[in-house]
Amino acid sequence: MQCKEEKKLSELRANYDDISIPNNIDEFIIRGIKKYPKSKSIGLILRPFSIAAVMALFLLISMIRISPVFAEYLGDVPILKYIVKLVHYDKGLKSAVENNFIQNIGISDEHENIKLTVDNIIIDQARMIVFYTIENNSSYKYLDLSTIKFADMTGKNLEAAYSYSSYFDNDDQHTIQDNIKVSFVENSVIPDTIHFELELQHNDRPDSMTAVKLPYLWQVDIPIDKSKFENLKEIYDINQTVEVENQKINFKKAVIYPTRIEIQVEFPEENSKKILRFDNLRILNEKGEALTTITNDVNASMPDENHVNLYFESSFFTLPQKLYLHGSSIRALDKDKLELVVDTEKKQLLKAPDSNIILNNITQTAEGTAISFLLNTDEVLDDKFSYFIFTSRLTDINGVEFVSTRASSSGASNPAFKQEIIVTIPKNSQYTDPLRLTIEDYPARIEEDFKVRIK
């Protein structure tokens, strides 16, 4: 009996061999490769020491998917249509567009049949969102942004962080419509004209990793109508202290700009723990509608060790009657546990905050000495979140400072741990064991509900 089934199976085999192979398999392989993140965290925190370097700070974010229902909205206003699509994920920006808080620009620059047009901008004292179109009538098959610069008319770079998407995997490579988000450093002076420079790269296939830069500079001078946003902000004094597990958090002030809400927070010096991050802080209005942390752009800044400014979607145009800040989980660590000490020679972890982190191995790679740690994270709260844990600076026993590179990956070879973090000390660094690494984020939590009235 059985050999008959086997015989029939080999007949069926002919069908299997005849399965037609689609010619776009490669595209899906490339998409799979591109999905592999170079860095997984989307939020970015501006620190004071990084301000000088902020001009060179870029965030590559994944393509934004668009809800078709919302895309229908305002469908008969062609110029606004793609803008609405691009901001639909941010309730504040969406209502800014709906309230016509947008400046028309319409200035272009063209090289070798590739035309860049800055169509519109949304700008206030806090952020600028630049909506642009690239029309590609050249022979280059796949185009992508290479470098971006925003400056004043004297050529001085703006103090700001930029974030933008790669569009190598856009289906339409002829007309690309997208945006660049610019987050200004607080109290920076916005010039009357912003000089925007762009370089592009091209490739024969949708892959930015082996792309070649084009030898042109696309430049647009963007005139800014500052009267449209000057003094457009609401300020609310909160001045309330929340106490969770004996740790005090002072919520001081809320500043509501058209493009974002800024919540100023202070952590008193006497706290025994350092507050690292808020897990799920959100702002609710009187109807219970939530405004969440800014995504795909800078979501916080830290003026100093004891202060943080958190950024949320804006309620500026929706005019809520009441606003409350809600939270229930905070990542925090005892101040005397904020470092990790490792002896690379003996391959020993001499100090760690708790047993959720272990030393995995230390290897010599082409880049230098790679120290691998395994970290246990929360199944629910840390799902899809990659910790980097350490600041990039580490010191040896003599206090000599090194700048390391950090990589984090989900999944680790040891099933008891969920993430692997690799800190690499550059090749030829002269250091003396043990090494001291500073912890800036860690999956240790205070879980307690709190609620603060803003307005």
Added chain:
Amino acid sequence: MDPLELIKLARQGDPDAFYNLLSEHKIQMYKIAYSYFKNEQDALEAIQETTYRAFNNLHKLKQQQYFKTWLLRILINYCIDENKRKNKFTVLDDTANVDQNEAMNNKIDLSQAISKLNSKYQSIIILKYFEDLTINDIAFIMEKPVGTIKTWLNKALNELRIILGEEELDHAMQGRKKTIRIKSEL
């Protein structure tokens, strides 16, 4: 370039090396995925997801000479999970639609019978009879001892026979000629 060299580069994060590595196996991956899903879109998505998972976990591959079987393991695990997920929501194809087409021969019945097997038996049949893999390779892919695979293979064939037998009965009750033909061949 030598596959082992490509693996080494890919492990260091070189996307081109990984792309070249996968190009070698793309047709095989597609056919296997297609046999699970019976449609192009799902099969292509399986390739995308497998590529991602493999690139992401390449550092865990201990014996690099097993890259291909390791890759197929990831693919098959994806297909099995995805099928499980889908079956929760979709009604399986109405076999009547297929039967209407008298021109289709009994190969359809067998292929349907295979899709009625549980996922592990289904995998074994595809790998053994369509991909011509050895029992050893299948054991590696399915992460089971060789003995278990042999047992499963026998059980899979037995189940196929039972499913086909039941179908014959169904068809006979509805008085279809086609089934009689199957019966005579089995």
